[in-house]
Amino acid sequence: MIIDLRSDTVTKPTQGMLEAMMSAKVGDDVYKEDPTVNKLEERLADMFGKSKALFFPTGTMANQTALKLHTNPGDQVICDSNAHIYHYEGGGASFNSGISCKLLEGTRGMFTAAQVIEAINPPDFYHSPLTALVEVENTANRGGGSCWDFEELKKIRTVCNDHELGYHLDGARIWNALVAKPETARDYGQIFDTISVCLSKGLGCPVGSVLIGDEGIMQNALRIRKILGGGMRQVGYMAAAGLYALDHHMERLPEDHRKAKEIGQLLSGLEFINKVEPVETNIIIFELVDKKNDTKFLKLLSDKNIRLSSMGSGKLRIVTHLDYTDDMHDLFLNELQALKLK
Numbered sequence: 001m002i003i004d005l006r007s008d009t010v011t012k013p014t015q016g017m018l019e020a021m022m023s024a025k026v027g028d029d030v031y032k033e034d035p036t037v038n039k040l041e042e043r044l045a046d047m048f049g050k051s052k053a054l055f056f057p058t059g060t061m062a063n064q065t066a067l068k069l070h071t072n073p074g075d076q077v078i079c080d081s082n083a084h085i086y087h088y089e090g091g092g093a094s095f096n097s098g099i100s101c102k103l104l105e106g107t108r109g110m111f112t113a114a115q116v117i118e119a120i121n122p123p124d125f126y127h128s129p130l131t132a133l134v135e136v137e138n139t140a141n142r143g144g145g146s147c148w149d150f151e152e153l154k155k156i157r158t159v160c161n162d163h164e165l166g167y168h169l170d171g172a173r174i175w176n177a178l179v180a181k182p183e184t185a186r187d188y189g190q191i192f193d194t195i196s197v198c199l200s201k202g203l204g205c206p207v208g209s210v211l212i213g214d215e216g217i218m219q220n221a222l223r224i225r226k227i228l229g230g231g232m233r234q235v236g237y238m239a240a241a242g243l244y245a246l247d248h249h250m251e252r253l254p255e256d257h258r259k260a261k262e263i264g265q266l267l268s269g270l271e272f273i274n275k276v277e278p279v280e281t282n283i284i285i286f287e288l289v290d291k292k293n294d295t296k297f298l299k300l301l302s303d304k305n306i307r308l309s310s311m312g313s314g315k316l317r318i319v320t321h322l323d324y325t326d327d328m329h330d331l332f333l334n335e336l337q338a339l340k341l342k
């Protein structure tokens, strides 16, 4: 048995999901004739209270499309220094949209409206890049699955209104925030112009992300997706997995959060652990007392068929998910407890 806690993307489709996929009605989605894709898009648009949604192969492509929709070459997007769009999208912001990122030093991947105001370049000062967009990530991945305070997100909305900036939410793990916090999908839909969501993280689908927004801003999304190579044909097989996941895998997310909290608690009590970031959802980020021991720590665990990931600068990451069973959880907690790191 391998206990893979590197990411919530390592899950395999469940039997029920596979059956839903196998019996999906499909068509050519490039002609917008795939009934299952259309159904998923309508469902998600409605869920977030927007008029349009578009299915994408990856969250990266959905985010990249959003950046393109909101900006012109030379513009600047304000985001956290830990943002996925900055760290993990291959430099796509500059490659695809010709824009730069203004990085804010937030707390656990989250910044404030005051920081945004300070980062906006005055539009008439033509020496600096034109600020066009604010991007936030909820939950924040490199922030340790942290959830934004909704009041702060609303304040940032006001700043965006005042300065005519677009407002994009990278909601790859918005599902985790939705179960951990009182706000609804519609609340998010009300304040953001565009929202990307991933079906392939906590929801356990093999493939799929969706970009959501109103008609106006989404007008060019289809064209940009085509340019990026994301127009797919009978992709309803994948959309069917998404519909199945919304029906069956949302409600089990608190289980991932509970397991993550238990792991976090146990780690905090171990003598070779220096610091565990607050655990709010399904991600645990922690540091060893002696960072030089990272490789050894990961090796000791991998000898026991347990996999975690390193995030660099001495930070280690654990992510709980659908395929991390109760048995694996018990075993992992026991192995951690017994671990001798000298």
Ligand SMILES: *Cc1c(COP(=O)(O)O)cnc(C)c1O
Residues within 6 Å of the ligand: 057, 058, 059, 060, 061, 063, 084, 085, 137, 140, 141, 170, 172, 173, 198, 200, 201, 209
């Ligand atoms: C996973 C992830 C994405 C999208 O990643 P893909 O692997 O391209 O689907 C975007 N943002 C965040 C925060 C993520 O964790």
